[in-house]
Amino acid sequence: MSDALLQRLRRREPEALAEAVRDHARPLFRAAKALGFSTQEAEDLVQDVFATFLERLDSFEGRSQLRTWLFGILHRKALERRRSSIVEERMDPIDDLFESRFDANGKWSRPPADLERLMLSKEIGELIRGCMAGLPANQREAFVLREVEGLETAEICKILDVSVTNFGVLMHRARAKLRECLESRGWNQR
Amino acid sequence: MISCKRVANLLMSDQLQSQSWWKRLEVRLHLAMCDLCSRLARQLVRLRDGARQMRDPDEPDPGLEERVIRRLYRQ
Numbered sequence: 001m002s003d004a005l006l007q008r009l010r011r012r013e014p015e016a017l018a019e020a021v022r023d024h025a026r027p028l029f030r031a032a033k034a035l036g037f038s039t040q041e042a043e044d045l046v047q048d049v050f051a052t053f054l055e056r057l058d059s060f061e062g063r064s065q066l067r068t069w070l071f072g073i074l075h076r077k078a079l080e081r082r083r084s085s086i087v088e089e090r091m092d093p094i095d096d097l098f099e100s101r102f103d104a105n106g107k108w109s110r111p112p113a114d115l116e117r118l119m120l121s122k123e124i125g126e127l128i129r130g131c132m133a134g135l136p137a138n139q140r141e142a143f144v145l146r147e148v149e150g151l152e153t154a155e156i157c158k159i160l161d162v163s164v165t166n167f168g169v170l171m172h173r174a175r176a177k178l179r180e181c182l183e184s185r186g187w188n189q190r
Numbered sequence: 191m192i193s194c195k196r197v198a199n200l201l202m203s204d205q206l207q208s209q210s211w212w213k214r215l216e217v218r219l220h221l222a223m224c225d226l227c228s229r230l231a232r233q234l235v236r237l238r239d240g241a242r243q244m245r246d247p248d249e250p251d252p253g254l255e256e257r258v259i260r261r262l263y264r265q
Contacts, residue, residue, distance in 0.1 A: 017259065018255070018259055021258050021259055021262075025254050025255050025258055026250065026254065026255075029250045029254060030249075034244060039250065039251070042250070043250060043254060043257070046254070046258060047257070050262055051261070051262065054262060098198075098202075101198075102193075102194065102195040102198075106193025106194055106195035107194050108194050108227075111226040112226065112229055112230045112233060114229065115233055115236075116232075116236075119233060119236035120236070124236070124240035124243065125240055125241075125243030125244050128237065128240045128241050128243075128244060132244075143241070144241075146204065147237070147238040147242070148241050148244065153204065164208065167204070168203035168204060168205045171202065171203055171204045172199065172202040172203040172204075175202045175234060175237065176202060178237060179233065182237075
């Protein structure tokens with residue numbers, strides 16, 4: 001964030017505040033919805049994010065982007081509402097399922113099914129939404145920030161307060177589960 | 191020669207860009223030769239594109255920004 005904008009925000013200039021809301025309210029709302037909150041809950045969360053943003057504005061040093069900071073607040077608010085933790089489980093059955101697709105030499109023994117037609121269908125967005133509902137919150141959040149909102153790894157790690165390695169585990173598990181889910185639905189359609 | 195499992199793990203965990211130049215080249219060559227891994231890589235791109243399609247129905251009711259700003263001023 002530019003120093004000038006930060007100074008204007010600290011002075012609570014209405015135009016600067018409106019600019020911040022205009023730039024970030026919708027991406028925050030979309031992320032909250034994609035995390036499984038209802039439309040009303042998502043809007044409440046966005047309101048909370050900006051209220052917290054104003055309360056803590058004077059302690060913000062401007063070292064990270066405004067977007068990173070706002071998504072970080074959203075992440076913590078979402079955790080509070082769910083009373084859950086971002087700490088990733090050490091074991092997840094999807095890891096074994098993924099492992100079982102390879103032989104001892106690391107070659108595919110159960111290759112990925114050809115889902116080209118399914119992936120190109122108009123319904124793919126809805127199918128993915130359905131499959132995402134089955135993801136744990138932390139994996140879903142990593143996937144949404146990376147793949148839906150297009151944030152960089154370093155920024156996501158700051159928001160979620162996880163290491164790059166931990167982020168990799170979250171993404172791996174999220175993608176593996178979504179693939180398995182779509183693969184099962186693709187087969188069902190044949 | 192890098193294995194399919196290693197390539198799949200790098201693709202799935204989003205860790206390819208943090209690998210060395212040599213490792214990234216190995217993965218590219220592997221993908222050029224391996225139909226199954228390139229199928230997986232293609233599916234991950236489609237998964238991202240499909241996930242982005244979710245954004246449209248997730249638009250808020252009109253006037254979100256105004257409502258947020260109004261509430262901020264009330265506080």
